[in-house]
Amino acid sequence: MSILEFSFLAAVLTATAPVVPAALGGLICQAAGVFNIALEGQLLWGAFTAVVCGHLTGSAWAGVLGAVLATVLYAGLLSLASVTFRADPIVVAVGTNLLALGLTAFLMRRIWGSGGTYSSPDLAGLPTLAELGLDVPVLGPQSPLVPLAAALVVAAAWWLARTRSGLRVRGVGGHREAAEALGLRAGAYRHGVTLAAGALCGLGGAQLALGNVTLFSEGMSAGRGWIAVVAVMLGGARPYRVLLACLLFGVAEAVGFRLQGAGLPQQAADAAPYVITLLALVLVAAAARRRPKETTT
Amino acid sequence: MSAAGSAAELGRRVVLSTPVPAVGGALVLTTLVMLAAGVDPALAYPALVRGAVADGNLEYTIAAFVPTLGMALAFALPLRAGEFNLGGDGQMAIGGVVAAAVALELPLPAGIAVALPLAAAALAGALVAGASAPLRTRLGLPAIVTTLLISAPAVSLASYLVRFPLAEQGTGMAQTPPLPESAHLPALAGSAYVTIGLPLVALLTAAWLYADTRTVLGYEIRATGQNREFARYGGVAVDRLAAITLTGGGAFAGLVGGLIVLGPPYRFVEGALTAPGYTFTAVAAVLLATGRPVAVPFTVALLTVLQAGGQGMEREAGVPGQLTQVVQGLIIVIVAVFATVRHLRARSGGREARA
Numbered sequence: 001m002s003i004l005e006f007s008f009l010a011a012v013l014t015a016t017a018p019v020v021p022a023a024l025g026g027l028i029c030q031a032a033g034v035f036n037i038a039l040e041g042q043l044l045w046g047a048f049t050a051v052v053c054g055h056l057t058g059s060a061w062a063g064v065l066g067a068v069l070a071t072v073l074y075a076g077l078l079s080l081a082s083v084t085f086r087a088d089p090i091v092v093a094v095g096t097n098l099l100a101l102g103l104t105a106f107l108m109r110r111i112w113g114s115g116g117t118y119s120s121p122d123l124a125g126l127p128t129l130a131e132l133g134l135d136v137p138v139l140g141p142q143s144p145l146v147p148l149a150a151a152l153v154v155a156a157a158w159w160l161a162r163t164r165s166g167l168r169v170r171g172v173g174g175h176r177e178a179a180e181a182l183g184l185r186a187g188a189y190r191h192g193v194t195l196a197a198g199a200l201c202g203l204g205g206a207q208l209a210l211g212n213v214t215l216f217s218e219g220m221s222a223g224r225g226w227i228a229v230v231a232v233m234l235g236g237a238r239p240y241r242v243l244l245a246c247l248l249f250g251v252a253e254a255v256g257f258r259l260q261g262a263g264l265p266q267q268a269a270d271a272a273p274y275v276i277t278l279l280a281l282v283l284v285a286a287a288a289r290r291r292p293k294e295t296t297t
Numbered sequence: 298m299s300a301a302g303s304a305a306e307l308g309r310r311v312v313l314s315t316p317v318p319a320v321g322g323a324l325v326l327t328t329l330v331m332l333a334a335g336v337d338p339a340l341a342y343p344a345l346v347r348g349a350v351a352d353g354n355l356e357y358t359i360a361a362f363v364p365t366l367g368m369a370l371a372f373a374l375p376l377r378a379g380e381f382n383l384g385g386d387g388q389m390a391i392g393g394v395v396a397a398a399v400a401l402e403l404p405l406p407a408g409i410a411v412a413l414p415l416a417a418a419a420l421a422g423a424l425v426a427g428a429s430a431p432l433r434t435r436l437g438l439p440a441i442v443t444t445l446l447i448s449a450p451a452v453s454l455a456s457y458l459v460r461f462p463l464a465e466q467g468t469g470m471a472q473t474p475p476l477p478e479s480a481h482l483p484a485l486a487g488s489a490y491v492t493i494g495l496p497l498v499a500l501l502t503a504a505w506l507y508a509d510t511r512t513v514l515g516y517e518i519r520a521t522g523q524n525r526e527f528a529r530y531g532g533v534a535v536d537r538l539a540a541i542t543l544t545g546g547g548a549f550a551g552l553v554g555g556l557i558v559l560g561p562p563y564r565f566v567e568g569a570l571t572a573p574g575y576t577f578t579a580v581a582a583v584l585l586a587t588g589r590p591v592a593v594p595f596t597v598a599l600l601t602v603l604q605a606g607g608q609g610m611e612r613e614a615g616v617p618g619q620l621t622q623v624v625q626g627l628i629i630v631i632v633a634v635f636a637t638v639r640h641l642r643a644r645s646g647g648r649e650a651r652a
Contacts, residue, residue, distance in 0.1 A: 087633035099626025267457035271450035
């Protein structure tokens with residue numbers, strides 16, 4: 001079975017890894033009752049700032065740290081506009097997604113003098129686990145951010161189910177008035193999850209630009225932030241289901257890549273992840289419709 | 298009230314209406330972005346204006362205004378019913394490729410040779426967008442997500458068609474052969490780039506404005522957009538309206554694709570439809586018009602000038618043209634904030650009036 005080759009599994013992990021942190025960001029926002037569709041722009045901004053910080057410092061880890069901080073800052077714009085000023089979060093997110101596309105394309109021309117793709121032998125990528133001494137099949141060629149993403153899924157599940165702050169976030173999302181009547185400041189939790197989603201998108205962007213490859217190219221998030229939004233819609237507020245949805249996307253991308261190698265046109269490979277994600281979304285939504293309605297919404 | 302007083306009142310209302318502070322705020326922020334990036338605004342802004350309107354550039358700007366206005370209708374029509382159509386790129390690309398296929402494969406007499414590909418393009422765009430309607434009304438999946446998810450494979454499909462079955466043989470370029478002469482959109486007198494697409498889209502805009510303000514359908518669409526449950530309670534078939542507005546929006550987007558392909562250079566060139574970013578320039582323009590459909594043609598004109606001028610700015614002042622995309626993104630965020638602040642102020646103002 002060629003589909004179970006190690007290289008295929010590795011390709012699935014590579015395709016999944018940047019989406020998982022972004023989807024977790026969307027998930028904790030969802031848990032707090034915030035529909036966050038700004039992930040696409042934040043993922044792109046994370047990828048860009050990772051490369052800029054990596055370029056400036058010569059260190060991939062500084063790139064990761066810079067991406068996380070810069071994307072928290074970028075998410076602050078969404079948080080300020082939609083939580084503090086109570087602007088429509090969907091419209092603001094449409095704006096920040098477009099802004100990220102323009103700002104990264106603009107700044108890369110100002111910094112490196114040309115658009116398109118920036119890569120340089122001086123730009124350090126993240127080390128692989130094999131280089132760090134963990135030379136096992138499948139995981140070996142991955143960056144340390146890949147197991148970190150998996151750990152974050154476990155952490156998110158534990159946090160939402162078992163900790164006081166996690167339960168409070170869900171309380172704010174489940175019944176805002178009741179939570180506020182109990183003395184929770186809903187706005188503060190909404191700020192918190194929005195900024196945390198920014199940090200996670202920074203991490204996902206760094207994995208995309210310094211883990212999967214070692215370069216930045218315009219629009220390189222290429223819809224992954226939207227896939228993350230769909231993963232949250234598929235998985236609800238349940239982290240393991242969201243991980244499963246991200247893996248489905250990863251498999252679709254890896255299969256598309258394989259098929260391209262087997263002679264299928266590149267456009268089919270490009271379309272595969274979207275088509276499969278959309279089909280999954282439709283099937284899950286149709287199945288949910290057929291089940292008797294639960295009392296909570 | 299004296300004439301001067303009412304003029305001052307009118308002036309105050311114009312200044313405080315959302316688009317003005319939004320444009321002003323965006324210009325201030327753009328200037329700050331320029332300064333932060335080490336660009337001299339005193340050089341950049343004149344270059345921007347020249348790039349949009351000086352020596353022959355005006356014709357390009359008007360030519361770009363047509364698809365942007367068309368895409369504004371594609372976004373605005375569903376938005377009035379509360380549905381976000383972000384899949385304009387896919388609807389436009391499929392419309393364009395269908396128009397090219399019809400024009401290339403069916404030898405038609407003059408007149409119909411233009412009308413039929415355009416109608417087919419509109420129909421194709423309507424089908425692509427319409428796919429999101431049952432997903433929205435039956436499965437509760439937000440149109441903003443499904444239109445976007447459908448758009449990406451639709452663009453891929455158009456790209457595949459133009460590279461393989463419809464490709465011009467022997468050139469290796471991702472484009473169709475030139476369309477037959479009879480399918481060319483007639484150019485407006487004395488222009489090389491502006492076609493009858495301009496009056497056509499202007500007419501459609503006028504029809505939309507009329508329908509929005511003066512017809513029952515328009516009223517029901519607005520009622521649904523303002524409060525879906527209330528409209529449903531009032532007897533409006535809200536699900537049907539979601540389907541009508543989404544397919545209608547898709548038809549506009551498909552038509553734009555057809556207009557681009559039947560206009561110069563009279564063929565489907567890959568990227569020529571989606572690369573200029575008409576879809577999101579239009580989104581920014583519609584949001585900038587903040588619920589005033591009459592303002593849409595003006596905001597579209599403003600952002601088209603900005604977009605076209607951005608290229609001039611790049612040539613003359615060496616400022617990357619992507620700055621205009623930055624401005625569009627900022628405008629959307631600022632509009633969203635101003636709209637809420639105004640809403641909240643109106644509510645608290647009402648309370649004071651009653652007290």
